[in-house]
Amino acid sequence: MHQEIAAIPDGGVAVVLGTRPEIIKLAGIIAELGPKACVIHTGQHYDTGLSDVFFTERGLPAPQVRFAVGGAGRGGQIGAGLASLDEWFARHRPVAVVVQGDTNATVTGALAANARRIPVVHVEAGLRSFDKTMPEEYNRIITDHLSDLLCAATEGNVENLAREGIGGAAVIRTGNTVVEAVRAALPGPDRCRALLAERGLAPGRYALVTVHRPENTDDAAALRTILTELHRFPCPVVLPLHPRTLGAVRRHGLVDLLDGLGVTGPLGSAEFLGLAAHAAFLVSDSGGVQEECTVLKRPLIVVRRSTERPEAMRDFAVLVSPGPLISKTAAEWWKDLPGLHRRLARLESPFGAGDASRRIVAEIARRFGTR
Incomplete structure (x- = not known):
């Protein structure tokens, strides 16, 4: 103690x-x-x-x-x-x-x-x-x-x-x-613009990705597949690395696959939400991000075998296992991102008021x- x-x-x-x-x-x-x-x-x-x-x-x-x-x-x-x-x-x-x-x-x-x-x-x-x-x-x-x-x-x-x-x-x-947590932590427009400018990002023209669950980090093949798929995205990738994920990348000999990705350390809540709110789309194995995307009105690719949050899957997210569906989904969304974003913006979060x-x-x- x-x-x-x-x-x-x-x-x-x-x-x-x-x-x-x-x-x-x-x-x-x-x-x-x-x-x-x-x-x-x-x-x-x-x-x-x-x-x-x-x-x-x-x-x-x-x-x-x-x-x-x-x-x-x-x-x-x-x-x-x-x-x-x-x-x-x-x-x-x-x-x-x-x-x-x-x-x-x-x-x-x-x-x-x-x-x-x-x-x-x-x-x-x-x-x-x-x-x-x-x-x-x-x-x-x-x-x-x-x-x-x-x-x-x-x-x-x-x-x-x-x-x-x-x-x-x-x-x-x-x-x-999570609904009030996101609203309380989300930075204002000026701070969001500054966050993107600091990283050389344009609104709606990048993907924000997090990977940390054992099913993805303990399995070398799964982690290799996910990182490989990120290189096939039609836009830049911002990848905040959880300490567990960084350790797994090193342990599995996958460090070279980080080249060309926008790797950062863990982000604070405000910074993460500011980037997420203006991303083209999100990719994550996090349960919390499945909820947050419904408040931020951003589409999410959930890279997992299963989910305990089916409410998010109805409109805001899709569940895929590590494989080619990750980049295929990203490419499909990219074809009409403005339309997708407009549709999600009209929807209420299923997680409350x-x-x-x-x-x-x-x-x-x-x-x-x-x-």
Whole structure:
């Protein structure tokens, strides 16, 4: 443990997180909770570019409690985090514990709270890929079945929970906090123009790409195929490299395939969203980008075997495995990008109106007495 507060405030809520997406999606809830929030960072993402910068960008205080589980495998992270959280919850009892999504930090927070009989609030409950090769699928299922308040973003998520016997008053449909997170972090027009100018990019004339999931980075053939396909795009490529991806590129001997691509380090949320909002199209294996593209009104190629966000696939995204469909889809979209962009601009995001954080915090207060 690196740092700890003396005590949790009266009626306080512990917010357990460990990765960049969790920080982004929980920022609105932390802000709404105000002094009632005690943020516990497990350290799953410990690189400054994947963690601290996102607290700074959103004007949030640093986490009050930090652990150091990063660098270990999945079992090691969950085991170390569970031991640390259990010890902390034995000395500090919040009225509820909030977790988000499907990371190792998510399931760790839920398990530790449940063991101490502290109510668990799961933000983004009910997502299912129905793909048991994904560790995240187990994290989602376990967390949902341990939770006392399940905040489902969409009607499809509510239905997934009902099929598993989870329903009634425990489940509320809230929309997804990603909507307000994107709106809050998206830079204004002047800053967006500057971001593009700094990189020599023209609006609507480049692709923004992220790759980080194990199914793509641990598989040398898959990673080689994805990078090769990027060279076939009809436009420049901006490729922010996750540390895991950079390590995989080096390990698999694929460094030469980065030549000619616009490789950068990890980007802050505002910079990424500014570039994404003006890209011709996006390519990613990220779950969060599948949601963000529906707010930004940009088409997305999802390079994965499966997705837990079918809502995005209806209008904004297509799901493809590593292969020639990546560049073929890009070429097809390129033929009439203005028309595609106009069509998407008229559509509403399936993930809600942008008030999820407020609704979730109000429900926590109503049920668990944080006021």
